Structures are given as C-alpha cells and as structure tokens.
Amino acid sequence: xxxxxxxxxxxxxxxxxxxxxxxxxxxxxxxxxxxxxxxxxxxxxxxxxxxxxxxxxxxxxxxxxxxxxxxxxxxxxxxxxxxxxxxxxxxxxxxxxxxxxxxxxxxxxxxxxxxxxxxxxxxxxxxxxxxxxxxxxxxxxxxxxxxxxxxxxxxxxxxxxxxxxxxxxxxxxxxxxxxxxxxxxxxxxxxxxxxxxxxxxxxxxxxxxxxxxxxxxxxxxxxxxxxxxxxxxxxxxxxxxxxxxxxxxxxxxxxxxxxxxxxxxxxxxxxxxxxxxxxxxxxxxxxxxxxxxxxxxxxxxxxxxxxxxxxxxxxxxxxxxxxxxxxxxxxxxxxxxxxxxxxxxxxxxxxxxxxxxxxxxx
Numbered sequence: 001x002x003x004x005x006x007x008x009x010x011x012x013x014x015x016x017x018x019x020x021x022x023x024x025x026x027x028x029x030x031x032x033x034x035x036x037x038x039x040x041x042x043x044x045x046x047x048x049x050x051x052x053x054x055x056x057x058x059x060x061x062x063x064x065x066x067x068x069x070x071x072x073x074x075x076x077x078x079x080x081x082x083x084x085x086x087x088x089x090x091x092x093x094x095x096x097x098x099x100x101x102x103x104x105x106x107x108x109x110x111x112x113x114x115x116x117x118x119x120x121x122x123x124x125x126x127x128x129x130x131x132x133x134x135x136x137x138x139x140x141x142x143x144x145x146x147x148x149x150x151x152x153x154x155x156x157x158x159x160x161x162x163x164x165x166x167x168x169x170x171x172x173x174x175x176x177x178x179x180x181x182x183x184x185x186x187x188x189x190x191x192x193x194x195x196x197x198x199x200x201x202x203x204x205x206x207x208x209x210x211x212x213x214x215x216x217x218x219x220x221x222x223x224x225x226x227x228x229x230x231x232x233x234x235x236x237x238x239x240x241x242x243x244x245x246x247x248x249x250x251x252x253x254x255x256x257x258x259x260x261x262x263x264x265x266x267x268x269x270x271x272x273x274x275x276x277x278x279x280x281x282x283x284x285x286x287x288x289x290x291x292x293x294x295x296x297x298x299x300x301x302x303x304x305x306x307x308x309x310x311x312x313x314x315x316x317x318x319x320x321x322x323x324x325x326x327x328x329x330x331x332x333x334x335x336x337x338x339x340x341x342x343x344x345x346x347x348x349x350x351x352x353x354x355x356x357x358x359x360x361x362x
Contacts, residue, residue, distance in 0.1 A: 001088055001089055001093065002019070002089045002090055003019060003025065003090060003091065003092050003093075004092075004093075006019040007019050007020055022218065022221070022238050022239070022241050022242065023218070025090040025091070025242050026090075026214065026218070026241050026242050026244075026245035027245065028086075028090050029086040029087060029089070029090040029091070029242045029243075029245045029246040029249065030086070030245045030246060030248055030249030031249065032085065032086035032089060032090065032246070032249070033082045033083060033085075033086045033246045033247075033248075033249030033250040033253060034082075034249050034252065034253045036081065036082045036085050036086065036250075036253075037078055037079075037082040037249075037250060037253030037254060037256070037257075038253060038256070040078060040081070040082075041078055041253070041254075041256070041257050041264075044075065044077065044078050044264070045072050045075070045257065045263055045264050048072035048073070048074060048075070048264065049072050052070075052120075053072060053073060053074055053120050071262055071263075071264065071265055072263070072264045072265070073116060073119075073120070073264070073265045073266075073267040074113070074116045074117075074120075074265075074266075074267040074269050074270075075254065075257065075258065075264035075265055075266045075267060075270060076109060076112060076266040076267050076268070076269035076270020076271065076273060076274070077109075077113075077269055077270075078250075078254060078257075078264075079203075079250050079251065079254050079266060079270050079273070079274065080105055080106065080109050080250075080269070080270070080273055082246070082249070082250035082253060082254070083102075083105060083243070083246045083247045083250040083277075084102055084105070084106070084246075086242075086245075086246035086249065086250075087101075087102060087242060087243045087246045090242050090246075091239060091242040091243060091246075092239045092242075095236055095239040095240070096151065096156065096236065097236045097237060097239060097240045097284050098239055098240060098242070098243050100144065100147065100148070100280060100284065101240060101243045101244075101277060101280050101281055101284070102243065103144070104144055104185070104273075104276050104277055104279075104280040105273045105274075105276065105277045105280075106273070107140045107143075107144075107276075108137065108140060108185075108189055108272045108273045108275075108276035108277070109269050109270075109272065109273035110269075111128075111133065111136045111137060111140065111268075111272055112267065112268035112269035112270065112271060112272035112273055113268075113269040114127070114128060114136075115127035115128040115133060115268040115269075115272075116267040116268050116269050127268065134186070134190075137185070137186045137189055137190075137272070137276075138182060138186055140185075140276075141181065141182040141185035141186050141276075142178070142182055144181065144185060144280065145177070145178040145179075145181035145182050145185070146178065148177070148181060148283070148284075149174075149175060149177055149178050149181075152177065156236070157284075158232060158234070158286060159172060159173050159174055159177045160172050160173070160232075160286075161173055161177070161180070161286075161288075162231070162232050162286040162287065162288075162289070163289060164289050164290060164293075164358050165358070170232075180288075181283055184279045184282070184283055184288050184291070185276050185279045185280065185283075187279075187302070188275040188276060188278055188279035188282075188291070188295070188298070189271075189272045189273075189275035189276040189279065190272075190275065190302070191275055191295065191298040191299065191301060191302045192205075192206060192271045192272070192274050192275030192278070192298060193268060193271040193272055193275060194298075194301045194302060194305060194325045195271075195297070195298055195301045195325065195327070196265075196266060196270075196271040197325060197327055197328060198260075198327055198331075198337050198340060198341050199258060199259060199260035199261060199262040199337060199341065200255055200258050200259040200260060200262070200341050201327060201340070201341045201344055201345075202266065202271060202274075203251055203254050203255050203258050203266060203270075203274075204251075204255055204341065204344075204345045204348070205295070205297050205298060205344065205345065205348045206251050206274045206278065207248060207251035207252050207255060208294075208345070208348045208349055208352050209278050209291070209294050209295045209298075209348070209352065210244060210247045210248040210251055210278065211248050211352070212290075212294040212352045212355055212356060213244050213247075213278060213281045213282060213285075213287075213291075213294070214241060214244040214245050214247075214248050215356065216282075216285055216287050216290065217237050217238070217240045217241040217244050217281060217285050218238070218241045219231065219359070220232065220233065220234045220237040220238075220285040220286070220287070221233075221234060221235060221236070221237040221238025221239070221240070221241060221285075222238065223235075229359045231286075231287070231359065232285075232286045234284070234285055234286065236284075237284060237285045240281060240284060240285065243281070244281055247274075247277060247281075251274075254266065254270075260337055260338055260341065275298075278291065278295065279291065290355045290358065293351055293354055293355035293358065294351060294352050294355040295348075295351070296347070296348070296350075296351030296354075297344050297347050297348045297351060300326055301325040301326050301327070302325075304321055304324045304325050304326035304329070305324045305325055307320050307321075307324075308320055308321050308324035309324075327340050327344065
C-alpha cells in the first residue's frame with residue numbers, strides 16, 4: 001500500500017525515491033513487524049489469559065513440562081499478523097509471489113487454528129486427529145501446487161528443479177512438480193510443529209531460516225548477483241524479499257515473548273503456518289534443497305521421530321532415543337531447557353552458514 005502511495009511522490013522530491021528499493025522496504029517491513037508485535041503482543045497475551053486459552057500438556061511428556069500448563073497458546077496469530085501487516089504496507093501488492101506467500105501462511109495457519117481451538121474447547125493436548133490434520137494439509141498443498149503449476153505453464157514460474165552444486169542440470173518436471181511442492185509444504189509444516197516443544201526453540205530456529213531465505217530471495221531477484229552465484233534469476237522473487245524480511249522481524253519479535261520462561265506459545269496456528277511459509281518461499285525462489293540445509297535442525301527433529309517409530313516397530317518395543325522428538329531426548333538425559341534451546345540455535349546457525357556457503361561452490 002505504502003509502495004503505491006509513496007513511490008509516485010518521487011516526482012515532487014527525491015527523498016521518496018528510496019521507497020523504490022527492495023532493501024529499504026525490506027528493512028522497513030522488518031521494523032514494522034517488530035513494532036506491531038511489541039504493541040499488540042501484550043494485548044494478545046492478556047486476552048488469551050482472560051479467555052483461558054492455555055496450553056494443554058501431554059501426560060506422557062517430560063514431567064518438567066507440567067508447570068507450563070495454562071500458559072497462553074495460539075500466539076501464532078501474532079506472528080501471522082506481524083508478517084502480513086508489514087507486507088501489505090511495504091510490499092508491491094501487484095506481485096503474484098507475495099500473494100502466494102501470504103495465502104500459504106494464512107491457509108496453513110487456519111488448519112493450526114482449528115487444531116488449537118479443539119485443544120482449548122476439549123481441554124486436552126489432542127486437537128485434530130493426526131490423519132485429519134494431514135489430509136487438510138495435503139489438500140491445501142495441492143491447491144497451492146496447482147496454482148504454481150498453472151502459473152508455470154504460462155511462463156510465470158519455472159517448473160525446472162534446481163540442484164545445488166550442479167551448474168547446468170535443471171530437469172523440467174512439468175506436472176510432476178505438483179507432488180514435489182506438496183511434499184515440501186507438508187513436510188516443512190510438520191517439521192516446525194515437531195520442533196515446537198521448548199520455550200523459544202522453534203521460533204528461534206525459524207528466525208534463522210527466515211533470515212537465510214531473506215538473503216536468498218534478494219539474491220534470486222537480483223540479476224547480477226544471481227548470475228554471479230549461478231542460481232536461477234527469478235525477477236518476481238525480488239519483491240518476495242519484503243515478505244521474507246517481515247517474517248524474520250515477526251519471528252524475532254515473538255521470541256521476545258516466547259523465550260524461557262515463555263509468556264505465550266505459538267501453538268499449531270503458528271508452527272504449521274511458519275513451516276509452510278518457509279517452504280513456499282523456498283519453492284518460489286527455486287531453492288528447496290537449500291531449505292533442507294538451512295533448516296537442518298528441523299530435519300534432525302523429524303528424523304529422530306521417524307527413527308524412533310520405525311525402530312520401535314521392528315524391534316518389538318525398544319527405543320533409540322529416550323523420547324522423540326530429539327529435544328526431549330536431551331531433556332531426559334539431564335540437559336536444562338535453556339541449554340538445549342541455545343545449543344540447537346547454534347547448530348541452526350551452523351546449518352544456515354553452510355547453506356549460504358554452498359552458493360559460491362557452484
């Protein structure tokens with residue numbers, strides 16, 4: 001909105017010309033996200049407490065978590081609002097990629113909202129059944145995938161798959177891109193959800209991944225930089241940087257309220273929407289494989305669950321970890337919550353730096 005309002009004013013004074021630049025509007029979007037969160041965060045927390053919208057704790061989880069029962073949940077509403085409002089203010093709303101990113105966040109957030117709402121009304125830790133949740137996610141991912149494939153068939157989105165370390169190999173998938181998009185969206189959404197088990201853990205890791213994607217969207221949308229680093233140049237992706245910058249700011253701001261001891265939890269409305277949004281941005285800039293690297297800790301969390309469940313079934317009830325996902329294992333071997341969170345953040349930063357390092361190795 002402000003893009004359309006301020007940029008035309010440059011004919012009256014050169015100052016308004018700065019709002020043409022992606023970097024300026026990305027910075028302003030991130031700052032606006034921080035302001036929105038810091039202003040409305042305390043209000044939301046008070047309203048959640050007033051309506052007794054609190055976290056229900058799994059009875060089979062670590063006993064130390066029982067003290068967190070009743071902590072306001074559904075704080076993901078704040079993350080979504082703090083991302084969308086700055087994007088609407090500072091983004092060029094004529095850009096299709098920006099709308100796809102926002103639509104993905106809202107749609108997956110609605111699934112999470114339904115899940116959280118059922119938890120609150122039923123006063124238990126189980127909302128939507130696992131199968132129902134996955135079905136809804138798959139349907140949404142299919143709709144988003146169909147939209148992208150349709151745009152791709154009209155030359156608005158590349159249906160070629162980009163691989164790191166390969167300069168010229170980019171196979172054309174056509175309609176086969178649809179199941180790939182669905183897999184990335186659903187798996188990323190659930191990966192963040194699995195990591196959301198300790199104060200500040202998931203949102204801190206998401207902030208790191210969002211920061212990486214902000215840099216990648218800018219590079220992908222910059223013809224000179226993308227050519228120098230030998231990654232696909234996607235002209236429409238440049239405007240997506242504003243959305244990614246707003247997401248980074250929203251994550252950092254929410255961490256203020258979610259750090260230990262947490263004043264509010266993001267809930268599934270936050271976790272599912274964040275995971276899907278990271279995936280959508282990576283898909284749009286053709287960097288799905290770098291998302292795996294940048295979000296390496298999320299992958300480890302998912303793998304720990306897969307290994308635990310698989311080994312439990314084939315071994316007749318034995319376990320590899322004391323509890324899955326992985327952060328619970330470290331809790332049960334004696335690590336303090338703050339230690340786990342900070343050490344996982346450090347690992348997340350290492351993965352993020354590795355993903356950025358691969359750009360020049362091409």
